[in-house]
Amino acid sequence: MTMSAEPESARSRIRAAVDELRPELIEFAADLVCEPSVQGEEGDAQALVRTRLESLGLEVSEIDASTVDGLENHPEYSDVGQEYDDRPNLLATSPGCGEGQSLLFNGHVDVVPAGDVEQWSFDPYAGEVADGRLLGRGASDMKGGVAAMIYALAALERAGIELTGDLTINTVIEEEAGGFGGSLATVLDASDAVENADAVVIPEPTGFDQWIANVGVSYFRVTVQGKGVHAAETDNGVNAMSKLLPIYSALEELHDERKTTVHDDRFEEWHEHTVSLNLGTVRAGEWASSVPDEATLGARISHAPAETREEIHDIVEATVREATADDPWFDDHPASVEWFGWRGSSARIEPSEPIVQTVQSVAETELDRPAHAKGFPGGVDSRFFVNYADTPAVCFGTGAYNIHGTDEYVPVDELVDLTVALAVLATEWCGYEVVDRD
Numbered sequence: 001m002t003m004s005a006e007p008e009s010a011r012s013r014i015r016a017a018v019d020e021l022r023p024e025l026i027e028f029a030a031d032l033v034c035e036p037s038v039q040g041e042e043g044d045a046q047a048l049v050r051t052r053l054e055s056l057g058l059e060v061s062e063i064d065a066s067t068v069d070g071l072e073n074h075p076e077y078s079d080v081g082q083e084y085d086d087r088p089n090l091l092a093t094s095p096g097c098g099e100g101q102s103l104l105f106n107g108h109v110d111v112v113p114a115g116d117v118e119q120w121s122f123d124p125y126a127g128e129v130a131d132g133r134l135l136g137r138g139a140s141d142m143k144g145g146v147a148a149m150i151y152a153l154a155a156l157e158r159a160g161i162e163l164t165g166d167l168t169i170n171t172v173i174e175e176e177a178g179g180f181g182g183s184l185a186t187v188l189d190a191s192d193a194v195e196n197a198d199a200v201v202i203p204e205p206t207g208f209d210q211w212i213a214n215v216g217v218s219y220f221r222v223t224v225q226g227k228g229v230h231a232a233e234t235d236n237g238v239n240a241m242s243k244l245l246p247i248y249s250a251l252e253e254l255h256d257e258r259k260t261t262v263h264d265d266r267f268e269e270w271h272e273h274t275v276s277l278n279l280g281t282v283r284a285g286e287w288a289s290s291v292p293d294e295a296t297l298g299a300r301i302s303h304a305p306a307e308t309r310e311e312i313h314d315i316v317e318a319t320v321r322e323a324t325a326d327d328p329w330f331d332d333h334p335a336s337v338e339w340f341g342w343r344g345s346s347a348r349i350e351p352s353e354p355i356v357q358t359v360q361s362v363a364e365t366e367l368d369r370p371a372h373a374k375g376f377p378g379g380v381d382s383r384f385f386v387n388y389a390d391t392p393a394v395c396f397g398t399g400a401y402n403i404h405g406t407d408e409y410v411p412v413d414e415l416v417d418l419t420v421a422l423a424v425l426a427t428e429w430c431g432y433e434v435v436d437r438d
């Protein structure tokens with residue numbers, strides 16, 4: 001039996017339900033923090049999620065990345081050196097009672113390592129709550145977000161609200177290492193829940209803004225040869241470091257040029273420039289009294305959503321070629337450019353996308369937050385849904401407090417706000433009926 005559904009009454013029911021669930025929400029988020037789920041060790045955290053989803057009456061399915069067809073040959077895939085045993089991705093759908101739009105909440109349960117625990121002022125894996133904060137590794141990136149998306153669903157049930165469209169909860173592994181066995185595997189697995197999703201929301205710690213675009217990222221190294229001789233005969237050798245210098249300068253110039261020529265308004269409203277080229281490492285020589293016979297420069301270059309990774313690789317390789325063209329040494333000893341490590345594609349959806357608009361209006365009315373639509377200057381899992389599932393995806397979550405550093409935490413009030421916002425978002429996006437429980 002259903003009653004007419006006034007938005008105000010639905011919203012107040014949701015707020016009341018989240019208030020009732022607040023202690024449970026915090027406890028669940030704390031339990032997740034207690035699992036040290038660094039890359040490769042996500043199994044126990046996923047088991048906790050599974051149990052919670054099952055207790056909500058949901059059927060949970062697993063995606064084992066090692067059985068996903070086409071993953072290892074996918075252009076985006078990098079081998080990050082981990083087996084996938086006992087590290088499933090999870091999917092659970094709460095079926096809608098009608099034909100409303102469907103929504104998928106995605107979140108990663110892996111965390112980056114705690115580093116030197118001596119530098120923390122609390123145990124990163126104790127899940128302590130103090131002064132209104134949940135403390136620990138992953139509290140804001142993003143076990144708090146994972147708890148919020150699950151409790152948004154729990155709150156809807158408690159509030160007696162049935163969504164018209166499907167709501168899917170999807171928790172994944174390996175995001176911090178690139179997301180290949182996690183969200184990429186989930187997208188390539190092409191289950192109905194993913195194929196039919198009309199939008200994806202990922203509660204990464206965005207400070208209640210939205211990330212609707214991200215840059216692509218590639219790592220490369222340039223190696224040049226020299227001629228090693230004893231220091232007493234320095235002038236008879238060829239110093240590989242000297243040969244690297246014009247390349248170093250040319251790449252610095254490329255960074256300066258791209259800062260002023262590559263533009264994307266989603267980034268530049270919030271950041272000084274859209275893309276960057278970081279010269280990160282130099283290695284040369286082994287001994288102070290030998291002329292170094294080899295030098296290597298390691299770098300990270302990002303590219304805008306309007307550029308492709310192939311274009312960026314061509315630009316870097318051409319820059320190195322031009323920097324060495326006038327020096328005959330390179331005729332017989334060409335500089336090599338090697339693309340290594342993980343690489344990520346860029347992605348972008350328009351601010352006019354209905355999901356972006358819906359998140360914005362919910363954040364404004366429920367939280368009095370503007371939810372600016374921003375570009376994120378790094379890699380993020382939403383790109384897989386945008387690029388390979390053709391589904392608009394945004395990140396929207398709490399603030400980021402010391403993420404990837406020492407003393408990570410999240411304010412409990414922000415977790416509660418996020419849970420309310422995600423539940424209201426689901427009603428706005430999927431449609432709903434209020435069920436008379438009496």
Ligand SMILES: [Zn+2]
Pocket residue numbers: 108141142175204205
């Ligand atoms: Zn994260």
